Amino acid sequence: MKKTAKFGGSSVANANQIKKLTNIVKNDKDIRAIIVSAPGKRFKADIKVTDLLINLYKDYKQDSPSYINSLDQIILRYKDIAKELDLDLRIIDSFKDTLIGFLKNIDDDFYLENAIKSAGEDFNARLIAVYLEKVGLEAKYISPKDLGIRLEYSLNDAKILDISYDLIKKYENCKEILVIPGFFGYNDEGYRLTFSRGGSDITGSMVARGLSCDIYENYTDMTYIYSANPNMFYNPAPIKNISYAEMRELSYNGFEIFQEDAVQPLLDTNIEIHVKSTNNPDEGGTIISKDRTDISENPIIGISDVGAFTSFTLTEYMMNRKIGYIKNVLDIFQYMHIAVEHIPTSIDSVSILVRSSYIKDKSRKLSIINAINSSFDLDELDLNDRLKAIAIVGEGLKDKMSKALYIFSKVLDDINVNIEYIIQGASNNSLFIFIDKDDENKALKALYKSIYEEESL
Numbered sequence: 001m002k003k004t005a006k007f008g009g010s011s012v013a014n015a016n017q018i019k020k021l022t023n024i025v026k027n028d029k030d031i032r033a034i035i036v037s038a039p040g041k042r043f044k045a046d047i048k049v050t051d052l053l054i055n056l057y058k059d060y061k062q063d064s065p066s067y068i069n070s071l072d073q074i075i076l077r078y079k080d081i082a083k084e085l086d087l088d089l090r091i092i093d094s095f096k097d098t099l100i101g102f103l104k105n106i107d108d109d110f111y112l113e114n115a116i117k118s119a120g121e122d123f124n125a126r127l128i129a130v131y132l133e134k135v136g137l138e139a140k141y142i143s144p145k146d147l148g149i150r151l152e153y154s155l156n157d158a159k160i161l162d163i164s165y166d167l168i169k170k171y172e173n174c175k176e177i178l179v180i181p182g183f184f185g186y187n188d189e190g191y192r193l194t195f196s197r198g199g200s201d202i203t204g205s206m207v208a209r210g211l212s213c214d215i216y217e218n219y220t221d222m223t224y225i226y227s228a229n230p231n232m233f234y235n236p237a238p239i240k241n242i243s244y245a246e247m248r249e250l251s252y253n254g255f256e257i258f259q260e261d262a263v264q265p266l267l268d269t270n271i272e273i274h275v276k277s278t279n280n281p282d283e284g285g286t287i288i289s290k291d292r293t294d295i296s297e298n299p300i301i302g303i304s305d306v307g308a309f310t311s312f313t314l315t316e317y318m319m320n321r322k323i324g325y326i327k328n329v330l331d332i333f334q335y336m337h338i339a340v341e342h343i344p345t346s347i348d349s350v351s352i353l354v355r356s357s358y359i360k361d362k363s364r365k366l367s368i369i370n371a372i373n374s375s376f377d378l379d380e381l382d383l384n385d386r387l388k389a390i391a392i393v394g395e396g397l398k399d400k401m402s403k404a405l406y407i408f409s410k411v412l413d414d415i416n417v418n419i420e421y422i423i424q425g426a427s428n429n430s431l432f433i434f435i436d437k438d439d440e441n442k443a444l445k446a447l448y449k450s451i452y453e454e455e456s457l
C-alpha cells in the first residue's frame with residue numbers, strides 16, 4: 001500500500017498542528033509523500049499566510065511603505081513556528097531574503113505575483129522537512145521544479161502539463177518521505193505559476209497519480225465532508241462515500257473543503273481520496289472515488305448554498321426565428337471574460353445567469369447592459385441581482401428527477417418561497433434552484449430537512 005498525504009492550511013497553521021502531522025506520518029509507513037499548504041487560520045479572525053502574501057504584493061506594487069509591515073507579519077508567522085519546534089532560526093532569515101529577492105528581481109508583474117503567492121507553501125515545506133528530519137524521520141524537501149510539476153498558463157488559469165506525471169514517476173522508489181509544497185509548479189520558462197485558491201489539493205492529486213499511490217489522503221480540520229456546510233447547519237449528516245463527479249459539482253458550488261479541479265488528475269486512475277481530520281485522524285473520513293455503491297440508499301449526497309447570481313433577461317419578439325441569437329449574446333460575455341453558468345430560454349426571451357461575484361463592479365454591470373443594448377434591438381432588458389442559488393447534488397437524481405422536482409417544489413411552496421428558476425444539471429446529477437435572496441435561509445433549511453430528516457426521496 002502506498003499513500004500520498006496532503007495537509008491543508010489549518011493542519012499546518014502552527015507548531016502544534018505540525019506536531020500532529022508528524023505523528024500521522026510517523027505512525028503510517030505507507031505515506032511516501034506529503035504535500036503541505038501555507039499556514040492557514042489559527043483562529044476565526046486570523047489571516048491565512050497566502051492572503052498576507054497577496055497583501056505584500058499589492059502593497060509593494062502600490063509603493064506603499066506598509067509593504068515592510070506585511071513582510072514582517074509573514075516572517076513572524078514562520079518564526080513563531082520555528083521557535084516552538086526548536087529549529088535553527090537562520091532558515092527564517094533565508095525566507096526573508098527570498099521574498100526580497102523576488103520583489104527586487106522579478107520584473108514581470110504576473111510572474112512576481114505568482115512567485116510571492118507560492119512562497120507560503122514553499123517556506124512551510126522547507127520548515128516541515130527540517131522538523132521531520134529532526135525527530136528522526138527520513139524525509140526531504142523537494143521543490144515542484146525538481147519533482148516535475150509542469151504547468152502552462154491558459155484561459156486565466158494554470159493548467160497541468162501531462163509530462164508532469166512521467167517526471168514525478170522518477171521518484172516512485174525514493175526511500176525518503178518527500179515533503180512537497182502544494183499550490184504551484186513551473187512553466188517551460190522556469191517561472192512559478194500558482195493554481196487557483198485551494199490548489200494544494202491539485203498538487204496532492206498530481207503526486208498521488210505520478211507516484212502510483214493507492215490512496216490520496218487529504219487532511220483537513222473536519223472529520224468528514226458533510227452533506228451541508230457545517231458553518232450554516234448544526235450537525236449536518238456526514239458523507240461516507242461520494243463520487244468524483246458529485247464532489248466536483250459540490251466543490252464548484254460551495255463546498256470549499258476540496259478544490260473542484262483536484263479530481264481531474266485522478267479520473268483515469270482507481271486512486272481513492274480519503275478526506276480526514278488532522279485533529280482526529282483515527283475517526284470518520286469521507287471516501288471520494290470514481291463510483292459509489294450506495295446510490296439507492298442515498299440518492300442525494302449534498303445540498304449547498306452556491307451564492308449570489310445575477311440574471312440578464314433579453315426579450316425580443318420573434319427571437320426564435322433568429323438563428324445564432326444566443327451565440328451573439330454569449331459573445332458579449334466572452335469578450336468581457338465573464339463565465340456564463342445557465343441559459344434558460346423561451347420563445348422570445350433568453351436569460352443569462354452569471355455569478356454576481358464576477359460582476360461586483362457597478363461599472364462592469366453597466367458595460368454589459370450598454371453592450372447588450374447597442375448590439376440588439378430589444379423590446380425589454382431586465383436585470384435581477386437578488387438571486388441566490390441552491391445546488392442539490394446526487395447521482396440518484398437521474399432516476400428520481402420527477403419525484404425530486406415534485407417534492408422540492410412542494411416544500412418551497414409550503415413555506416411561501418417562489419422559485420425564480422429551476423434548472424436540471426446537464427449531467428443529471430444536480431438540480432439548481434434560484435430564489436430571492438431574502439428566502440435563502442428558510443429554503444435551504446426546509447430542503448435539507450426534507451432530504452435528510454424526512455428522507456422524502
Ligand SMILES: Nc1ncnc2c1ncn2[C@@H]1O[C@H](COP(=O)(O)OP(=O)(O)O)[C@@H](O)[C@H]1O
Pocket residue numbers: 007008009010011037040198219220221222224225226227228229230231254255256257258
Ligand atoms: N460540506 C462541507 N463539509 C465540511 N466542511 C465544509 C463543507 N463546506 C464548507 N466546509 C468548510 O471547509 C473547511 C475546510 O476547507 P479548507 O479551509 O480549504 O481546509 P484546509 O485548511 O484543510 O485546506 C471547513 O473548515 C469548513 O468550514
Ligand SMILES: N[C@@H](CC(=O)OP(=O)(O)O)C(=O)O
Pocket residue numbers: 007008009010037038040048050051120182183196197198199200201
Ligand atoms: N494556500 C493556498 C492554497 C491551498 O490549497 O490552501 P488550503 O489547503 O489551505 O486550502 C490558499 O490559501 O488558497
